[in-house]
Amino acid sequence: MPIQKGMEVSIAVSEAVKLANVDVISAYPITPQTHIVEHLSELVADGELKAAFIPVESEHSALSAAVGAAAVGARAYTATSSQGLALMHEIMFVASSMRIPLVMTVVNRALSAPINIWNDLSDIMAQRDCGWVQLFAINGQEAVDLTLQAFKIAEDPRVLLPVAVNLDGFVLSHVIEPIELPDQEAVDRFLPVFKPTLRLDPDQPVSMGAFGSPEVFIEVKKQVEEALIGSQKVAAEVWKDFGDIFGRTYKPVESYKAKGAEILLVTMGSITETAMTAVDSMREKGRKVGLIHIRLWRPFPFKEFFQAIREAKCLAVVDRALVPGGVGGPVGLEIKSALFEKKERPYVAEFVAGLGGRDLTVEVFAEMAAKAERYAKTQKEMRYEMIGVREK
Amino acid sequence: MAKIDALHPWKEVPLGCAILEAGNSRQFKTGDWRSKIRPVTDQEKCIKCGMCWIFCPDMAYNQRADGFYDWNSYYCKGCGICARECPKEAIQMIAEEE
Numbered sequence: 001m002p003i004q005k006g007m008e009v010s011i012a013v014s015e016a017v018k019l020a021n022v023d024v025i026s027a028y029p030i031t032p033q034t035h036i037v038e039h040l041s042e043l044v045a046d047g048e049l050k051a052a053f054i055p056v057e058s059e060h061s062a063l064s065a066a067v068g069a070a071a072v073g074a075r076a077y078t079a080t081s082s083q084g085l086a087l088m089h090e091i092m093f094v095a096s097s098m099r100i101p102l103v104m105t106v107v108n109r110a111l112s113a114p115i116n117i118w119n120d121l122s123d124i125m126a127q128r129d130c131g132w133v134q135l136f137a138i139n140g141q142e143a144v145d146l147t148l149q150a151f152k153i154a155e156d157p158r159v160l161l162p163v164a165v166n167l168d169g170f171v172l173s174h175v176i177e178p179i180e181l182p183d184q185e186a187v188d189r190f191l192p193v194f195k196p197t198l199r200l201d202p203d204q205p206v207s208m209g210a211f212g213s214p215e216v217f218i219e220v221k222k223q224v225e226e227a228l229i230g231s232q233k234v235a236a237e238v239w240k241d242f243g244d245i246f247g248r249t250y251k252p253v254e255s256y257k258a259k260g261a262e263i264l265l266v267t268m269g270s271i272t273e274t275a276m277t278a279v280d281s282m283r284e285k286g287r288k289v290g291l292i293h294i295r296l297w298r299p300f301p302f303k304e305f306f307q308a309i310r311e312a313k314c315l316a317v318v319d320r321a322l323v324p325g326g327v328g329g330p331v332g333l334e335i336k337s338a339l340f341e342k343k344e345r346p347y348v349a350e351f352v353a354g355l356g357g358r359d360l361t362v363e364v365f366a367e368m369a370a371k372a373e374r375y376a377k378t379q380k381e382m383r384y385e386m387i388g389v390r391e392k
Numbered sequence: 393m394a395k396i397d398a399l400h401p402w403k404e405v406p407l408g409c410a411i412l413e414a415g416n417s418r419q420f421k422t423g424d425w426r427s428k429i430r431p432v433t434d435q436e437k438c439i440k441c442g443m444c445w446i447f448c449p450d451m452a453y454n455q456r457a458d459g460f461y462d463w464n465s466y467y468c469k470g471c472g473i474c475a476r477e478c479p480k481e482a483i484q485m486i487a488e489e490e
Contacts, residue, residue, distance in 0.1 A: 206412050216405060223402050226402075
């Protein structure tokens with residue numbers, strides 16, 4: 001029976017990758033992802049993980065090599081952050097459109113400039129439209145569990161798409177948390193050997209990634225889009241299997257003290273746990289505040305989202321990225337667009353906060369909830385408000 | 393752009409637009425946008441050296457049983473490399489008839 005042990009979340013993620021029995025890891029180190037791939041290279045060098053570790057010359061190559069490895073039928077993994085993810089940009093689209101199942105951990109960090117190694121979600125949000133399944137962990141245990149689940153979702157013959165598992169840089173990746181690493185035997189039961197639907201094989205030659213003329217391009221895009229939308233059903237099955245074996249349950253949108261809440265904070269990633277503490281203290285003061293957090297960002301779980309917010313009068317959306325010159329942040333944009341089809345909809349107060357590692361404390365969440373309540377009362381017309389900017 | 397024979401509905405497009413049949417680029421006729429000139433070989437001058445076949449970037453020459461080379465209009469772009477490389481000046485580029 002597995003027990004909880006205190007360990008750095010990055011190390012726990014690499015142990016999960018080892019448990020997933022990957023065949024190929026191709027990676028380039030970048031802060032704050034480094035500990036993950038460093039530990040994996042140690043595991044390979046020490047013979048504890050029988051995999052090929054390809055130390056490539058850039059992130060562009062890291063993802064390209066992982067795509068190639070998965071194309072021949074290997075279980076492939078890579079990890080990156082920030083500028084590294086930006087350098088992978090063109091291969092992100094190639095991987096999904098070629099229907100390459102691989103898993104990447106994205107240790108979220110702000111994009112330059114100014115150069116900043118701290119956490120926000122600007123790196124992954126710039127890759128929002130790349131056709132990958134995108135998951136967000138709120139703590140170390142989730143980072144481990146989502147990593148294992150990601151392989152099973154990616155490799156399902158109905159999906160065959162790359163999956164990005166997001167965890168916040170430093171504030172999650174570098175902290176020591178109590179983590180239960182599952183037994184190898186249980187993981188093997190949960191995650192069978194990868195059986196590719198199509199692979200590069202000299203005995204049955206196929207070409208992957210070839211030319212797609214105007215007569216076929218849109219059909220290919222439709223196919224990828226349907227696979228991505230369909231991945232939510234597969235994820236639900238995978239989460240059911242995971243719960244049956246490991247006893248931890250996962251949903252695309254999670255609620256916390258949302259019952260009877262008039263104001264709902266909407267969060268993603270590790271800030272969620274701080275926001276929960278804020279909700280606790282606001283509840284103690286008799287305020288009707290709850291929280292939802294979005295675990296499955298792509299495909300966006302519309303039905304579950306509507307279900308989760310159905311009682312709320314006001315949403316306080318916390319975005320940790322900005323869509324410059326637009327209506328706010330990507331999460332706010334998504335939610336406002338989604339709600340447009342509803343006749344009855346809650347007031348949406350959109351906040352952009354925590355950019356480049358600015359601390360999001362319990363007090364800041366309380367401030368956003370209070371502002372949201374106030375703005376909702378007067379139905380204040382707003383696009384978004386940036387939190388914590390010094391005016392003088 | 394040449395026409396593609398079989399246009400699949402989206403559900404039937406091979407996974408990720410993979411090409412499942414090896415060597416089927418032969419079926420893709422790429423010579424329909426040839427420039428307004430094409431090569432003509434004078435077989436009196438030809439010594440069957442195969443330089444046209446070697447240098448053609450689009451595999452528009454095929455050797456016949458008698459050793460001479462046939463020109464294949466399906467693939468020729470009219471670039472003229474064959475005419476330039478022919479050591480016997482046996483290949484002339486002539487204006488295409490409309």
